[in-house]
Amino acid sequence: MRQFLKSTQLKICLVVLCALLFGAVFAAVSQNGTSPVTKAVSVVFTPLQKATGYLSEKLRVFGASFASANAYRAENEALRARVAEYEAQMVDYDEIKHKITSYEEMLGIKASHSDYTLAPANIIGADATDLFSSLIIDKGSNDDIAVNDPVICGNYLVGIVKKVNPTHSVVLSLLNPQINVSAIESKTRETAYVTTDTDQSRNGKCMMVGLERTTLIAPGGIVTTSGIGGIYPKGLIIGTVTQVLESEVDLTSYAIVEPGADLQALEDVFVITGFRGQGIE
Numbered sequence: 001m002r003q004f005l006k007s008t009q010l011k012i013c014l015v016v017l018c019a020l021l022f023g024a025v026f027a028a029v030s031q032n033g034t035s036p037v038t039k040a041v042s043v044v045f046t047p048l049q050k051a052t053g054y055l056s057e058k059l060r061v062f063g064a065s066f067a068s069a070n071a072y073r074a075e076n077e078a079l080r081a082r083v084a085e086y087e088a089q090m091v092d093y094d095e096i097k098h099k100i101t102s103y104e105e106m107l108g109i110k111a112s113h114s115d116y117t118l119a120p121a122n123i124i125g126a127d128a129t130d131l132f133s134s135l136i137i138d139k140g141s142n143d144d145i146a147v148n149d150p151v152i153c154g155n156y157l158v159g160i161v162k163k164v165n166p167t168h169s170v171v172l173s174l175l176n177p178q179i180n181v182s183a184i185e186s187k188t189r190e191t192a193y194v195t196t197d198t199d200q201s202r203n204g205k206c207m208m209v210g211l212e213r214t215t216l217i218a219p220g221g222i223v224t225t226s227g228i229g230g231i232y233p234k235g236l237i238i239g240t241v242t243q244v245l246e247s248e249v250d251l252t253s254y255a256i257v258e259p260g261a262d263l264q265a266l267e268d269v270f271v272i273t274g275f276r277g278q279g280i281e
Contacts, residue, residue, distance in 0.1 A: 109154070109270065113233070117274035119143050121151075123266050127170050132201055134162065135171040139271060142166045150232050150272045156261035157181070157225060157236040158269055171269075174238065174259045175201045182228040183208055183238055185255075188216045191226055194238050194257060204263070206239060208255040215253045217244055223257050230280040233272065 110116060119139055127134040139145050141164050149161040151171050159179065163170040172178055174196065181194040185208070192210040200207055208223055221241040227234025243256040 109152075112155075113275070115274075115276035116233070116272055119145060119271045119273050121145075121169075121269050121271055123269060124168065130170075130176070132173070132176040134176060135159070135173055135266070135269075137169050137171055137269060137271070138167070140165045140167045140169050144273050145169050145271055146273065148231055150236070150275075151269050152236060152272060153261045153266060153269050155235075155237050156259070157232065157238050158261050158263065158266065160231070161271065169271075173263050174206050174261075175204065175263055177201065179206075181232055181238060182226045183223050184226040185217045185241070186222040186224055188221065190215060190217055191228075194223060200256065204258070205242070206257040206259060208241070208257050209247075209252070211244075211253040211255065213246065213251050213253055215244065215255075217241055217253075217255050219243060221255070223255070227277060228281075230278055233275040233277065 109118065121137040121139040121143075123135050124138045125136040127136060135151075135158075137145075137151070145161060145164055147161055147164055151158040151160060157174065159171045159173040159176070161169050162172045162178075174181075174194070177196055177198065179195055182191070183194045184191045190211060192208050194206050194208050196206045208217070211217060219241050223238045223241060225232040225234055225236040225238060237260045239257040239259040241255045242258050244253060245256070246253050
């Protein structure tokens with residue numbers, strides 16, 4: 001077998017077959033009017049032409065998409081700027097509306113209490129050193145605010161100014177145990193004073209203490225300032241009685257009072273810098 005593969009006859013047969021194959025290919029190409037070289041070049045470069053056309057189309061689409069993306073980005077930035085402008089206008093509108101509401105409220109208070117001198121103030125924070133979250137307002141001695149000036153929200157008592165700085169002040173609210181307000185219950189006309197303790201303060205409540213054991217005050221009664229003492233003007237609403245209890249240490253009773261002002265959600269208040277009877281005990 002090995003001798004046959006190495007024989008001269010096999011080599012001659014292979015040469016003849018190659019010649020016949022070449023002739024057949026040449027004849028086929030000649031009939032199509034295309035030279036072998038041209039055919040070979042066409043075979044080699046046709047796929048390259050197709051690939052080039054494909055890449056060219058993709059680049060064209062990408063260029064168009066890139067241009068569209070830039071246009072969309074510019075449009076989006078313009079819209080963002082317009083939205084920011086509208087939001088700023090809304091803030092200004094809300095601020096003006098809020099001021100108008102505040103001035104209307106002040107005018108309403110002045111109409112009912114012509115002797116009041118009022119200074120509007122914003123609550124800007126809470127005193128972190130006070131366990132009972134005293135309020136900080138944005139008005140101080142530069143605005144004629146003084147220690148012991150009452151602080152109100154509408155017709156409701158909020159508290160009293162405790163510390164004064166040139167540009168801000170600290171206000172003790174009704175939920176601070178240091179507060180003592182001479183008070184009267186509107187229906188029974190019983191008088192006592194309103195304060196609070198740690199437990200009631202945590203519950204957002206005050207106490208009207210020093211009532212007679214036989215008090216007629218009942219839940220639903222309205223507690224207001226009596227005006228005695230010259231610190232608070234008469235008639236400010238302190239809150240509503242929710243419960244009446246007997247004292248465990250003496251023969252008195254006391255009423256649990258829920259403040260009329262929402263002391264946890266206040267934003268704006270008025271400081272009464274002057275009123276008829278102020279300072280007169």
